[in-house]
Amino acid sequence: MKGNPKVLILFASYGDGHFQASKALQDAFLRHGITEVIMLDLFAEAHPLLNDLTKFLYIKSFTFLPSVYGWIYNATKRMKHNAPFSEVLHSFGVRKLKQILEREQPDLVINTFPLQVMQKLKEAAGIRIPTYNVLTDFDLHSRWVHPDTDKYYVATDDLKQAVERMGVPSDRIEVSGIPLKPEFHDPCPSPEIQSKYGLAPGLQTLLIMAGSYGVMQGLRTMCRQLCEQGASLQIAVVCGKNKFLQAQMERAFSEYPHVHVYGFVSRIHELMAVSSCVVTKPGGITLSEALSCTLPIIIYRPVPGQEMENAAYLTRKGAALIAKGPAELCRHIHWLSAQPDRLEQMRARIRSLQKANSSDTIVLDILKCSRMRKARYKIQPVQRGSSY
Template sequence: MVRYNNSHQPKVLILYASYGEGHLQAAKAIRDALEEQGNHRTVMVDLMAESHPWLNEMTKRVYMKSYTHIPHLYGWVYGVTRPMKHNSLFGGFLHSFGRDKIRKLLQKEQPDAVIHTFPSFALPALHRRRLKKKVPPQTSIPAYTVITDFDLHRRWVHPGIDRYFVATDDLKQELGTLGIRPERVTVSGIPLGRGFCCPNPTTELYAKYGLQPDKPVVLLMPGAQGVMPDCDELCALLLERHRDVQIALVCGRNSLLQAAIASRFMQHEAAERLHLFGYVEQIYELMALATCLVSKPGGVTIAEAISAGLPLFLYRPVPGQEKRNARYLQDKGAARIASDPEELADAIIKLVNDPQQLQHSKLAVQLLQTEDAAAGTIAHHILQECGWNTKFGQRYS
């Protein structure tokens, strides 16, 4: 990796939030991509956590409880606020959080660019407030937004954003209908972590995870916190109805789920075909070995599956962005939505037994792939627009 004189590099401020894993993962991926392109002046800030720590913890708990225990309420709120404009009463209220913290960050860090991986736009809101009061902004700082879903909630749209990075051409077109000019939108894909790649499924890789190369592998990822229901029932159905299928169940940080599954299947006659894992850092390796993926439709997980070319099964998506993500993928032929374990198990078995259907599903997924790595594309665009020559490691003259 080439290193350059830090004093001449643009400073990039990345604002994220810790509501779920995706926003933080996207922020880290962009930071790593900036470093890989020679820039080492990136500052990451959880804006809500640092500006309103008590409120941040309370709203995170409410978010997780509503998301897992009363999903229809969560979905209703999402649907009601989806057409919300930035200058509506509620929209302005949401974008006001962190405004004082932003002022202090601008004074302390003096960034050349600000990237948002969560739709909390205190900086653009601050600039527009200054303009309304006819107070000239101290600096003109370009603001970027990386949309981490396949559905567009209007909270992501703000006139103070200079450029949007989106997952698909469909999102770009939808932004166009809202008045965002095409040259302000880049179809990059959702940024993935450093090292995410699609390795060849070698014999050594199968051995590393204890899997057999001549049998189909169903990769089951219930989420980083292991919140997808009915994992045990689905595993039992798959093992009983297909004598060759292997299951790789990634429990994430949910040690209770991992222990419960291990206990239930300890004496199962097909227990050797069920492989349990905790948090897997190099998840792309398991994806390279998998025949299909069963998961919840979070934006980053979907992006990883698309990058790996994996057909998707999306189980009981929560109303809101999850369900809209799922419907988008299903409409494209890249995913199948299931609402109960019987339906899901039957659909998986049908896919692994039908080479033609499997190939068709893989082709549908490949059509959603972007040509370049999303994080690298985003980093390159932003550094260039800051006047930084990524090839020679210096500012343009």
């Protein structure tokens, strides 16, 4: 291995979270002097048409078939890495990844999405490259766990225990937190930020995040009921990349001065810094960002699968509330605004879950592991006739 390792980060573009986690790691490597860091959306590169189809189905599942997605998630949750269906899943992208490894010759590989293609190559083709899995949810799905993974980075002590129960030694699991950009750690609210987003300085701000694809159901009804409630707050609605939803919301609330509608916000930590509460879908990255900003969370209509598990975990920890519809959401907001001590209790619970400088923690540990490995590994050529 060279003095400065070459890093390959594998992610998938189902939602924006896996990309954001990967980008946070890439930036952290650069801060620590590691300049050769490649990010690869493997499934999109290897199977572009199938990737587009599955992304479309994934997005639509939130609206039309959430129970089906949840059933698949739960049915495969404890499936072993060498089960027949697991073997099929791990095989997607194998040829493409093999080509990239031979071309780029990385010294280590990081997964921020549970596609264990690298582990499949290590097992089947004799490739020996250190591989690290960075889990991006608060719930464990067995697809993250593979015996050829060198180390795991997880969000919480509870998640570490769950990985241990699947037979992984404790010293191969680091409780790091989910990787975030440094801006989310200890953000600073300011009048300048409020002015930048057109927010009034004298009102509490409720931040509503519809997800990167803007798929939160009942958004207009929710905002109307909040406005009719007469609460002394302003609402910041982030519609993500859904321009149609943004246009709808702008038309619907053009005469409501305390409803502010935005599209995709690249510096979402600024809005989090000036908000008193966030209503969101329970993606692992968004929840981690809110936790890092000590922002009380109301999780709106979580769908079955990892979102429901994320929501259930943070609710058990006292860091979030779940609202199944607009009426329940309004009750939660009224309850929190009327009882500041309850809001502060949530913030205290949130602080107990925070992991400072998560991206740097992961990167520094990986670099430490790399320095400790003295062996030099080369990618072995594929044997003639091999399916890989």
